[in-house]
Amino acid sequence: MTFDPTSESLSNLLSENRTFAPTPEFAAQANAKADMYEEAERDRLAFWEKQASALYWHQKWKQVLDWQPPFAKWFVGGKLNASYNALDRHVLEGRGDRVAFLFEGEPGDTRTITYAELLTEVKKTANALLSLGIKDGDRVAIYMPMIPEAAIAMLACARVGAAHSVVFGGFSADSLLARIQDADATLVITADGGFRKGGAFGLKAIVDEALKGETNVKNVLVVKRTGQDISMTPRDVWWHDLVDKQSAEHEATAFDSEHPLFILYTSGTTAKPKGIAHTTGGYLTQAAFTHRIVFDLKPETDIYWCTADVGWITGHSYVVYGPLINGATQVMYEGTPDTPHKGRIFEMIEKYGVTILYTAPTLIRTWMKWGDEYPNKFNLKSLRLLGSVGEPINPEAWMWYREVIGGNRCPIVDTWWQTETGAIMISPLPGVTATKPGSAMRPLPGISAKVVDDSGNEVGNGGGGYLILDKPWPSMLRGVWREPQRYKDTYWSRFEGLYFAGDGAKLDDDGALWLLGRVDDVMNVSGHRISTTEVESALVSHHAVAEAAVVGANDELTGQAIVAFVILRGGVAPDKDLEKSLRDHVAKEIGAIAKPRQIMVVAELPKTRSGKIMRRLLRDVAENRTVGDATTLADPNVMKLISEGLKSGTKED
Numbered sequence: 001m002t003f004d005p006t007s008e009s010l011s012n013l014l015s016e017n018r019t020f021a022p023t024p025e026f027a028a029q030a031n032a033k034a035d036m037y038e039e040a041e042r043d044r045l046a047f048w049e050k051q052a053s054a055l056y057w058h059q060k061w062k063q064v065l066d067w068q069p070p071f072a073k074w075f076v077g078g079k080l081n082a083s084y085n086a087l088d089r090h091v092l093e094g095r096g097d098r099v100a101f102l103f104e105g106e107p108g109d110t111r112t113i114t115y116a117e118l119l120t121e122v123k124k125t126a127n128a129l130l131s132l133g134i135k136d137g138d139r140v141a142i143y144m145p146m147i148p149e150a151a152i153a154m155l156a157c158a159r160v161g162a163a164h165s166v167v168f169g170g171f172s173a174d175s176l177l178a179r180i181q182d183a184d185a186t187l188v189i190t191a192d193g194g195f196r197k198g199g200a201f202g203l204k205a206i207v208d209e210a211l212k213g214e215t216n217v218k219n220v221l222v223v224k225r226t227g228q229d230i231s232m233t234p235r236d237v238w239w240h241d242l243v244d245k246q247s248a249e250h251e252a253t254a255f256d257s258e259h260p261l262f263i264l265y266t267s268g269t270t271a272k273p274k275g276i277a278h279t280t281g282g283y284l285t286q287a288a289f290t291h292r293i294v295f296d297l298k299p300e301t302d303i304y305w306c307t308a309d310v311g312w313i314t315g316h317s318y319v320v321y322g323p324l325i326n327g328a329t330q331v332m333y334e335g336t337p338d339t340p341h342k343g344r345i346f347e348m349i350e351k352y353g354v355t356i357l358y359t360a361p362t363l364i365r366t367w368m369k370w371g372d373e374y375p376n377k378f379n380l381k382s383l384r385l386l387g388s389v390g391e392p393i394n395p396e397a398w399m400w401y402r403e404v405i406g407g408n409r410c411p412i413v414d415t416w417w418q419t420e421t422g423a424i425m426i427s428p429l430p431g432v433t434a435t436k437p438g439s440a441m442r443p444l445p446g447i448s449a450k451v452v453d454d455s456g457n458e459v460g461n462g463g464g465g466y467l468i469l470d471k472p473w474p475s476m477l478r479g480v481w482r483e484p485q486r487y488k489d490t491y492w493s494r495f496e497g498l499y500f501a502g503d504g505a506k507l508d509d510d511g512a513l514w515l516l517g518r519v520d521d522v523m524n525v526s527g528h529r530i531s532t533t534e535v536e537s538a539l540v541s542h543h544a545v546a547e548a549a550v551v552g553a554n555d556e557l558t559g560q561a562i563v564a565f566v567i568l569r570g571g572v573a574p575d576k577d578l579e580k581s582l583r584d585h586v587a588k589e590i591g592a593i594a595k596p597r598q599i600m601v602v603a604e605l606p607k608t609r610s611g612k613i614m615r616r617l618l619r620d621v622a623e624n625r626t627v628g629d630a631t632t633l634a635d636p637n638v639m640k641l642i643s644e645g646l647k648s649g650t651k652e653d
Contacts, residue, residue, distance in 0.1 A: 010464030010465055010504050010506060010516060010522065010529050010530075010531055011464060011528045011529055011530050011531075011534075012462055012463065012464045012506045012508070014395075014534045014537060014538065014589065014590050015508065015509075016395055016436050016437060016438060016439065016508070018395075018399075018436065018437055019434045019435065019436055020402070020411075020412075020434065020435050020436075020437075021434040022411055022430060022431045022432065022433070022434070023409075026296075026384075026411060026430065026431050027431040027432070028431075029296075029431070030296055030429075030430060030431020030432065031292055031293050031296050031297065031298075031431075032293040032294075032296065032429035032430065032431055032432050033431075033432065034429075034432045036293075036429070036445040037445045039445065040445035040446040041445075044446055044448075044471065045064040045065055046064075047445065047446050048064065048065075048074075048285065048446055048474055049064050051285050051286070051288075051289040051446070051474075052074075052075055052078075052281065052285040052474070054285075054288060054289070054292075055080060055085050055281075055284055055285060055288065055325070056080065056084060056085050056089050057075075057078050057079065057080045058079045058080055058081070058084075058254030059077070059078060059079035059080075059254060060077075060078055061075035061076055061077050061078030061257060061281070062076055062077035062078075063075075063076040063077060064076075065472065067472050069492070069497055070487065070488060070491065070492040070499070071478070071479065072282075072472040072476055072478070073257075073258050074257060074258075074281055074282030074285070074472075074474045075257040075281040075282060075285070075474075076257065076258070077256075077257075078256075078257040078281050079254035079255060079256055079257065080254060080255070080257065080280060080281060080284070081158070081159065081252040081253060081254055081255060081280075082155070082158035082159075082261055082280055082284055082321065083122055083126075083155045083156070083158045083159035083252050084159075084252040084254075085284060085288075085325050086155060086320075086321065086324035086325050087115060087118055087119040087122060087155065087324065088119060088252060090115045090119075090327050091115055091116050091119050095115055095327055096114060096115050096116030096119070097114055097115075097116065098114060098115050098299075098327060098329060099112055099113070099114055099115075099329045100113050100114060100115045100117075100118045100324060100328075100329065100330070101113045101118070101148055101151070101330060101331075101332050102303070102329065102330070102331045102332070102352050103147065103148050103331075103332045103333075103334075104331070104332070104333050104334070104348060105147070105195060105334045105335070106194075106195035106196060106198075106333075106334045106335025106336070106339055107195055111148060113148055115327070118148075118151075118152070118155075118324075120248045121148075121152050121243075122152055122155045122156050122159060123159075123246075123247075123248050123249065123250035124243050124244070124246040124247070124248055124250075125152050125153065125155075125156035125243050125246075126156040126159040126160050126250045127246035127247055127250050128156075128221070128239075128242045128243045128246050129156055129157065129160050129162065129187070130160060131242070131246070132187060132218070132219050132221070132237070132242075133186075133218065134157075134160060134162050134186070134187055135160065135161070135162070136160065136161030136162065136253065136255070137161065137162070137163075137260075138162040138163075138185075138186055138187070139162065139163050139164075139165055139183040139184060139185045139186065139263065140153075140157050140162050140163070140164050140165070140185055140186070140187045140188075140189060141164075141165050141166075141167060141176070141179065141180050141183065141185040141187070141188045141189070141217075142154065142157075142164050142165070142166045142167065142188075142189045142190075142310075143166075143167045143169060143171075143176060143188060143189070143190045143203060143206075143207060144166075144169055144189065144190060144191055144194075144203070144223070144310070145169050145191055145193070145194025145195070145196075145203065145225060145334055146169075146194070146309050146310065146332060146333065146334045147191065147194065147223070147225060147332075147334055148332065149191070149223045149239065150166070150310045151310060151319065151320050151324075151332075153189045153221075154166065154262075154310065154316075154320050155320070155324075157262075158261060158262075158280075159250065159252050159253075160253065161253055161255050161259060163183075163260040163261060163262055163263055163277075164261075164262045164263075165179060165180075165183040165185060165262065165263045165264065165265070165275070166262070166264065166310055166311050166315075166316070167179050167265070167311060168309060168311025168312065168609060168610070169194060169203055169309070169311060170311075170609040170634070171311075171609070172206070173206045173207075173209035173210040174210070175273075176206060176207065176210040177210040177211075177213040177215070178272070178273060179265050179273060179275075180210065180211075180213075180215050180217060181213065181214070181215060182265070182272075182273070182275050182481065182482075183263050183275060183481065184216055185215070185216075185217060186216050186217060186218050186219075187217065187218065187219050187220075187221065188207055188211070188217055188219075188220045188221070189220075189221045189223075189239075190203050190204055190207045190220060190221070190222055190223070191203050191204070191222060191223040191224070191225040191226075192204050192222060192223070192224055192225055192226050192227070192228050192230045193225060193226040193228050193230075194225055194226065194334060195225075195226065195334055195335060196334075196335060196336055196339075197335075197336050197338075197339050198339050198340065200226040200228050202228060202230070204220075204222055204230040204231075204236075205230065205231075207220055208231065217235075218235065219235055219236070219237055220235055220236045220237070221237050221239055221242065222236055222237065222238055222239060223239040223240075224238065224239065224240060255280060256280075256281075257279065257280055257281025257282065258279045258280070258281065258478070259279060259280050260277060260278075260279055260280075260478075261278050261279055261280045261283055261284075262277075262278055262316065263275045263276065263277050263278075263481050264276050264278070264312075264313055264316065264419055266419045266420075274480050274481075274483075274486065274490065275480055275481030275482070275483075276313075276419050276420055276477045276480065276481075277477060277478045277479050277480065277481045278422050278475070278477060278478065279478050281474075282422075282473075282474030282475055282476070283321070283422050283423070283474070283475045284321060284325060285474045285475070286422060286423040286473065286474040286475035287316075287317040287318075287321045287322040287325070287422065287423045287475060288321070288322050288325040288326055289423075290317075290322065290423045290424040290427075290444065291317070291318060291322030291323060291325075291326055291328075292322075292326050293429060293444075294387070294413050294415060294424050294427050294429070294430070294444070295356050295358065295385060295387060295413065295430075296356075296385055296430050296431060297323075297326055297328055297356070299326055299327040299328050299329070301355070302328065302329070302355045302356055303329055303330070303331065303352050303353050303354045303355050303356070303382070304323055304328045304329065304330045304331070304354070304355070304356040304358075305330060305331040305333075305348075305349070305352075305354045305356065305357050305358070306318045306319050306323070306330070306358040306359075306387075307333070307337075307345070307357075307358065307359040307360070307363065308358075308359075308360075308389070312419075312610050313417075313418070313419040313422070314358075314389055314390070317422065317423050317424075317475075318358060318389075319332070322423070331348060331352050331354060333345075333348060337363060337366070337367075338370075341374075342370045342374045343374040343375070343377050343378060345363075346374060346375045346377070346378040346380060347378055349378065349380055349382065349383065350378040350379045350380065350382070353382040354382055354383060355382055355383060355384045355385070356383075356384065356385045356386075356387070357383060357385075357386050357387065357405070358386075358387035358388075358389060359387070359388065359389070360388070360389055360390035360391070360611050361388055361390060361391055361392070361393040361394070361397055362390065362391070362547075362607065362611035362612075363611070364388065364393065364397050364400070364401050364405075365394070365397050365540070365546055365547040365567075366546075366547070367400075367404075367405075368397060368400050368546040368547070368569060369546035369547060369567055369568070369569055369570055370570050371569065371570030371571060372404050373570075375404055375405055376404075380405060380406075380407065381407065383405065383406060383407070383410050384409075384410055385410055385411055385412075385413065385430055386401055386402070386405060386406050386410045386411070386412045386413070387412070387413045387414075387415060388401070388412065388413070388414045388415065389415050389417075390610070390611055390612070391515075391517065391611075391612060392414075392416075392438065392440075392514070392515040392516065392517055392533045392537075393414050393438055394438060394533075394536060394537040394540040394541070395436075395437035395438035395537055395540075395541065396437075396537070396540045396541040397540060398412060398414065398437035398438050399437050402437070411428070411430040411431070411435065412428075412435060413427050413428050413429075413430055414427065414428065414435070414438070414439065414440050414441075415427040415440065416440040416467075416503075416515050418501060419477075420476070420477045420491065420501070421469075421473065421475060421476060421477075421501075422475030422476060422477065423474075423475040424444060425443060425444060425447050425449060425469070425473070426440040426441070426442065426443050426444065426447070426449055426513060426515075427440055427441070427444055428440070428441040428442075429444070436508075436512055438514065438537060439508070439512045439513065439514050440513055440514070440515055441512050441513060442511075442512065442513055443513075446473070447469070447471075447473055448469065448470050448471040449467060449468070449469050449470075449513070450467075450468055450469075450470055451463065451464070451465045451466065451467060451468075451505045451506065451507055451513070452465050452466055452468050452495065452498070453465045453466075454466075456468075456495040456496065456498060459506075459507065460507070461507045461508065461509050461510065461511050462506075462507065462508065462509050463506065463507060464504065464505070464506035464507075464516065464529075464531075465504070465505065465506070466494075466495075466500060466503070466504060466505070466519060467500075467501050467503045467504070467505040467513075467515070468495060468498040468499060468500050468501070469498070469499040469501065470497075470498050470499075476499075477491075502518055502519060502520070503515055503516070503517065503518060503519065504516035504517060504518070504519045504521075504522060504531050504533075515533070516531035516532075516533045516534065517531055517532055517533040521533075521551075521615050522552075523535075523550075523551070523552030523560050523562060524552065524559050524560050525552065525558050525559065525560055525561065525562060525593055525594070526558045526559065526593060527559075528593050530562075530593070530594055532549075532550045532551065532552075532615065534590060534594070535548075535550045535562060535564070535586060535590070535594050535596070536548045536549065536550050536564075538585065538586045538589035538590050538594070539564060539566055539582060539585070539586060541585075541589060542581070542582055542585045543569075544568055544569060544572045544578060544581075544582075545566050545567070545568060545569065545582070546567050546568060546569040546570075547566070547567040547605065548564055548565065548566045548567070549564070549565045549605050549613045549615060549618055550562055550563070550564045550565075550596070550615075551563050551565075551615050551618045551619045551622050552619070553597075553619065553622035553623045554623055555597065561596075561597035561598075562594060562595070562596040562597055563596060563597060563598045563599075563600075563618075563622040564582070564596040564598070564599045564600070565599075565600050565602050565605060565618055565642065566582065566599060566600070566601055566602070567601075567602060567603070567604070567605065568601060574601045578601070579599045582596070582599050583595050583596060583599065598622070600642070602641070602642055603641065604635065604638045604641075605618075605638070606618065606633050606635075606638050606639055606642070607633065607634050607635075608633065608634065609633075609634045614633065616628060617633075617639055618642070621639070621642055621643050627639045627643060
């Protein structure tokens with residue numbers, strides 16, 4: 001058969017036939033039921049109205065949806081408060097003694113905070129914000145380590161109606177300044193520093209550096225976390241000095257459902273980051289609903305742990321707002337997975353009896369690389385459900401997660417969503433879906449997602465293309481902060497009237513949905529458009545490989561050739577036969593067309609601080625160019641080692 005490059009937008013190469021149905025026991029107790037899909041299909045708006053009714057509304061809405069493409073308003077006319085929904089109502093309904101956060105710092109210090117205690121702290125912090133002149137409609141930048149005060153600061157902002165802009169505590173002074181300026185924040189909340197990789201790092205000094213730029217910041221509120229020496233100016237206020245003396249009385253104000261709740265910046269194709277704006281009613285509805293059904297949360301008995309930092313959207317939706325609205329008890333951890341040892345996460349699962357774990361494929365593949373001995377040292381039998389987020393998960397990493405971490409008994413929910421979508425969009429429903437390793441399976445009830453070709457026409461089962469959303473959803477972004485044209489150009493211009501996420505996807509022969517990573521990462525090899533995700537998955541399915549990153553490099557013969565960078569599993573040593581074995585394995589798994597031209601064994605891959613692989617930099621190396629800006633990497637030195645190492649990697653004859 002001759003290949004027609006116009007027939008599909010992305011070649012569908014890998015197939016996966018393994019399926020895992022939920023056990024009858026899990027299905028019987030599951031929050032999600034199969035009829036939810038039909039219910040949502042029958043009347044989508046009534047379905048979302050029902051989910052919104054699970055929140056406390058000070059004033060009910062008059063209209064479910066006002067849709068003026070591409071701008072949506074949900075639950076129009078309704079009024080509510082995010083902080084009231086997360087805290088007050090639990091206390092008023094008699095759940096004040098329930099633990100909200102089981103906090104563990106990297107040095108091993110712990111705090112147990114109940115819902116009543118959290119409410120008191122948030123009320124006092126809200127009063128502190130008011131004393132600094134913060135009012136409804138202002139913006140507050142939050143630059144914190146992963147400590148309870150980060151969540152308290154977010155909820156206090158929501159309580160008084162100020163939009164928070166959380167900036168991940170690993171970003172540089174320049175990145176922080178750009179975000180403060182764009183949001184026009186008037187207050188920064190930070191800490192002296194935090195603990196990471198066995199030592200204290202500074203945050204306040206980076207804030208000081210950032211604020212040398214031009215801003216309208218009037219105060220900096222500083223939590224004492226590490227006790228390191230920092231400079232304090234008249235503009236700076238210690239958290240303990242200001243918050244501790246405030247009244248514990250504060251009545252939450254009801255805000256319009258479309259009141260801005262937060263801005264979260266994501267990197268754009270230009271140097272200027274995009275301020276993704278989310279409002280209150282729709283966002284909270286979908287965050288709480290998805291948290292309840294995707295993780296099958298039983299708030300009375302579950303110990304939930306999402307390992308994301310609050311600096312990312314996952315930390316907003318599935319550490320702060322979703323779990324607290326649902327009255328969950330959750331673990332919060334400040335440090336890194338390998339400090340003081342590589343079993344730290346597993347040790348904490350055992351210690352706290354964690355039942356639900358939600359983490360990223362990057363970490364799962366890192367655990368694979370370190371070896372089974374670390375999880376095997378600890379009792380992980382408390383776990384009953386596992387989740388994955390952040391990027392597509394390779395089938396073999398999924399299987400390892402199921403077998404080694406989940407003991408072959410825990411359903412896995414592989415979730416697809418974005419900063420822009422606000423909450424999970426595509427995921428199996430545990431107790432309902434027979435899952436396939438590596439597939440996010442299908443859109444959640446109430447969500448409409450499709451795979452289309454270059455012309456915007458739906459592809460059938462077995463076809464690949466672009467993932468689009470063709471109907472508005474409650475937690476969708478309300479625009480790019482103060483840049484409506486950029487919002488239209490970025491998300492709505494590729495296909496008329498359709499939201500284009502920027503991701504490639506395919507439907508397998510059974511109609512299950514597979515995410516294929518960013519379309520920018522597609523390689524064009526001899527007329528075939530091949531997704532990096534598929535080749536990486538094929539490499540990771542080899543017994544020697546823990547993680548792989550693949551790029552297309554210019555090639556005179558084929559247009560682009562595949563260059564692969566692989567990290568080996570613990571205990572595997574590279575040898576001269578390994579590269580051949582890996583090439584042959586890829587050819588066997590997905591066809592000779594996808595055989596890498598060059599394979600290089602590396603110790604680490606260039607990753608951003610949120611764990612995403614920076615393929616752009618690997619492409620520079622593969623094409624012998626000067627490596628571009630590496631400042632956003634978690635470890636900027638990684639590129640130097642890779643560049644030097646590539647020269648020793650062999651090419652296929």
